[in-house]
Amino acid sequence: MAAITLEQVVKRFGRDEVIHGIDLRIAHDEFVVLVGPSGCGKSTTLRMIAGLEDLSDGTIRIGDQVVNDLPPRKRNLAMVFQNYALYPHMNVRQNLGFGLTIAGEPKEVVAERVQDTAALLGLSDLLDRLPAELSGGERQRVAMGRALVRRPEAFLFDEPLSNLDAKLRVQMRGEIKRLHTAVRTTIVYVTHDQVEAMTLADRIVVMQDGRIEQIGQPMTLFDHPVNTFVAGFIGTPPMNLIPARIAGDEIAFNDGQQIPLPDRFTALVTEGQSVIFGLRPDHLCPDKKQRETGTSLVEIPLKVHMIEPHGAEMLLHARLAGQPVLGKMYAPRPVAPGDQLTFQLALDKIHLFDAASGRSVTAR
Amino acid sequence: MSPSTDQENLPAVTRLFRRHHSALTPLLLLSPALLILLFVIALPMAFSLYASFTPYRMTRPDSIETFIGLRNYIRLIGNDDFWAAFLRTLLFLAIALNLELILGLGIALLIDRVTLGQRLLRTIMMFPMMFSPILVGFQFKFIFNDNIGVVNNALQFLGLADQAIPWLVDGTLAMGAILFAEIWMSTSVFAIVLLAGLFAMPRDPLEAAKVDGCTPWQSFRHVTLPFLLPFAYIAMTIRSLDVARAYDIVAIMTDGGPAGRTELLWTLIARVGFDNARMGEANAMAFMASLLSILFTWFLFTRLLAARRTMGGVE
Numbered sequence: 001m002a003a004i005t006l007e008q009v010v011k012r013f014g015r016d017e018v019i020h021g022i023d024l025r026i027a028h029d030e031f032v033v034l035v036g037p038s039g040c041g042k043s044t045t046l047r048m049i050a051g052l053e054d055l056s057d058g059t060i061r062i063g064d065q066v067v068n069d070l071p072p073r074k075r076n077l078a079m080v081f082q083n084y085a086l087y088p089h090m091n092v093r094q095n096l097g098f099g100l101t102i103a104g105e106p107k108e109v110v111a112e113r114v115q116d117t118a119a120l121l122g123l124s125d126l127l128d129r130l131p132a133e134l135s136g137g138e139r140q141r142v143a144m145g146r147a148l149v150r151r152p153e154a155f156l157f158d159e160p161l162s163n164l165d166a167k168l169r170v171q172m173r174g175e176i177k178r179l180h181t182a183v184r185t186t187i188v189y190v191t192h193d194q195v196e197a198m199t200l201a202d203r204i205v206v207m208q209d210g211r212i213e214q215i216g217q218p219m220t221l222f223d224h225p226v227n228t229f230v231a232g233f234i235g236t237p238p239m240n241l242i243p244a245r246i247a248g249d250e251i252a253f254n255d256g257q258q259i260p261l262p263d264r265f266t267a268l269v270t271e272g273q274s275v276i277f278g279l280r281p282d283h284l285c286p287d288k289k290q291r292e293t294g295t296s297l298v299e300i301p302l303k304v305h306m307i308e309p310h311g312a313e314m315l316l317h318a319r320l321a322g323q324p325v326l327g328k329m330y331a332p333r334p335v336a337p338g339d340q341l342t343f344q345l346a347l348d349k350i351h352l353f354d355a356a357s358g359r360s361v362t363a364r
Numbered sequence: 365m366s367p368s369t370d371q372e373n374l375p376a377v378t379r380l381f382r383r384h385h386s387a388l389t390p391l392l393l394l395s396p397a398l399l400i401l402l403f404v405i406a407l408p409m410a411f412s413l414y415a416s417f418t419p420y421r422m423t424r425p426d427s428i429e430t431f432i433g434l435r436n437y438i439r440l441i442g443n444d445d446f447w448a449a450f451l452r453t454l455l456f457l458a459i460a461l462n463l464e465l466i467l468g469l470g471i472a473l474l475i476d477r478v479t480l481g482q483r484l485l486r487t488i489m490m491f492p493m494m495f496s497p498i499l500v501g502f503q504f505k506f507i508f509n510d511n512i513g514v515v516n517n518a519l520q521f522l523g524l525a526d527q528a529i530p531w532l533v534d535g536t537l538a539m540g541a542i543l544f545a546e547i548w549m550s551t552s553v554f555a556i557v558l559l560a561g562l563f564a565m566p567r568d569p570l571e572a573a574k575v576d577g578c579t580p581w582q583s584f585r586h587v588t589l590p591f592l593l594p595f596a597y598i599a600m601t602i603r604s605l606d607v608a609r610a611y612d613i614v615a616i617m618t619d620g621g622p623a624g625r626t627e628l629l630w631t632l633i634a635r636v637g638f639d640n641a642r643m644g645e646a647n648a649m650a651f652m653a654s655l656l657s658i659l660f661t662w663f664l665f666t667r668l669l670a671a672r673r674t675m676g677g678v679e
């Protein structure tokens with residue numbers, strides 16, 4: 001189990017620079033999740049760690065060793081590829097056991113570990129099938145299994161659960177978490193899925209356009225996003241972000257509506273500053289739930305134009321200062337589109353970002 | 365049953381065609397091709413098969429009418445010249461195909477690595493295929509000539525040999541020289557087919573193999589090679605048909621000599637059929653030779669299907 005360190009890592013494909021000097025320290029046995037929109041460079045980063053892409057600049061260390069010029073086979077990492085990359089001519093059993101066989105493990109050990117892994121992933125009945133004879137989800141589990149049979153320095157997962165059905169995904173998520181607690185291996189995990197990122201990660205790395213926007217524990221990112229990108233990216237449904245302006249002790253929206261500026265911001269903003277007002281839907285509620293938690297609330301009337309029932313709760317689409325906003329109702333009661341409701345807005349939960357830079361006014 | 369009245373006025377063929385519309389259309393459309401196949405392949409084949417049951421000699425045309433059953437074939441069983449040529453052909457086929465496969469694979473792998481000028485190399489690689497086998501035969505007959513040949517001159521110049529080596533006179537050396545010419549001409553068939561295979565190969569299993577700890581040789585052995593196997597069998601099937609028909613090069617370079625020591629099936633057949641004018645016997649030999657071809661093709665084809673099945677392809 002080794003720490004992985006990236007220092008000023010740059011990747012260029014020809015003249016295109018896709019990774020612009022990222023720094024990342026992954027402690028040994030840490031579970032780090034990379035998230036970010038499609039094309040932001042998550043897979044490229046992972047492939048550079050694995051040794052499948054050369055670095056254009058910077059260094060990568062595994063443990064104390066600089067691995068820039070070390071071929072993949074000497075890095076002792078296990079990787080689950082985004083597109084599975086199974087060996088088409090080998091059956092599931094051979095696919096799973098290949099790495100161990102190459103490493104020269106005795107036959108009985110290979111057979112036993114393949115059995116165990118197959119059982120863990122529900123592949124026991126498919127061991128003699130070829131990849132072409134498997135469904136997408138089954139192939140993904142084989143790809144997963146091929147990594148799990150090994151005992152590497154670190155696991156690299158590239159969206160390993162993206163093709164599984166919801167139930168299996170939850171189950172596999174549990175298995176990965178259990179694996180991590182049991183063997184305490186370093187894991188670098190790429191995903192699009194908010195929930196996966198939040199539930200699995202020790203730390204989340206949010207990337208955009210080949211840069212790291214923020215690194216932090218899941219709840220830190222959720223509660224203290226450093227900029228509007230992270231605020232909008234972490235959490236589902238995403239945070240409401242509405243342009244506003246500081247007017248004395250008030251935050252004034254473009255349509256003239258005002259809410260009081262909480263004290264904690266007064267030293268951080270200037271009069272007349274253009275800001276982005278941020279508030280998660282969880283804290284814009286038309287029912288009494290929030291009042292019981294004792295936060296200071298302001299009431300604002302909003303017209304609901306669409307409702308989205310989610311079972312235990314209900315999402316309400318409305319407009320504030322011409323911008324779409326989402327509110328949440330914790331104890332759903334009948335609401336019809338067009339109803340005017342009084343929403344409670346939790347002042348403690350407000351985020352303010354500088355409109356020009358997008359950075360949170362509380363970020364250092 | 366009340367067909368329209370004007371239907372009865374149509375010609376019979378048209379009516380027949382209308383009635384069996386769906387069944388006859390494909391046959392009708394295929395008929396030109398079928399007719400050509402019939403006249404160009406089936407009829408000569410049938411004639412040749414029939415001739416193999418007669419003592420037909422071209423000097424005595426009426427001998428074609430005497431039916432002697434399997435006597436030509438029975439005589440072949442005791443014909444040592446025939447069996448020698450048969451075994452030599454088998455050996456020639458085995459050596460040529462395997463060497464061409466190995467060399468072709470090497471060339472394909474090298475060209476696959478080249479990034480600059482790859483198109484040019486691919487074109488150059490195909491040059492030998494563009495020569496007619498007769499030309500190639502003459503070319504190598506000259507190259508291996510013991511007095512004026514390039515090979516002997518070079519060897520003597522470099523001091524590697526003090527006497528002229530009788531390349532085309534010694535039986536084993538002559539066989540080697542013919543093999544060399546055959547391989548020179550046709551290795552590119554393998555190279556092209558295998559290169560196509562390499563181009564079609566998905567790259568990510570190779571990456572997975574690297575991460576799984578494979579050395580370059582292990583990746584090649586366990587991932588690339590199994591993928592290329594069907595392509596190798598395709599090339600082998602094509603080439604086995606070619607080599608089993610090897611005639612031109614041998615005829616030009618040694619014409620089966622010296623003393624029949626490079627005699628392959630097809631030079632023997634041509635000699636028996638045309639020089640000795642014993643067409644009946646030659647036809648019997650030809651059918652035995654075809655049997656050899658069919659066996660080779662069948663063997664390679666079953667291997668091809670097996671290899672494709674494991675590749676997850678459809679049969």
Ligand SMILES: Nc1ncnc2c1ncn2[C@@H]1O[C@H](COP(=O)(O)OP(=O)(O)OP(=O)(O)O)[C@@H](O)[C@H]1O
Pocket residue numbers: 013016018036037038039040041042043044045082
């Ligand atoms: N081999 C390549 N040649 C050129 N550009 C590449 C290559 N591989 C990736 N890129 C570019 O690098 C950028 C990052 O790609 P990468 O695959 O890392 O994205 P990603 O974050 O994994 O996206 P996704 O979530 O869709 O998988 C993209 O703009 C992509 O077009």
Ligand SMILES: [Mg+2]
Pocket residue numbers: 042043044082158
């Ligand atoms: Mg990716």
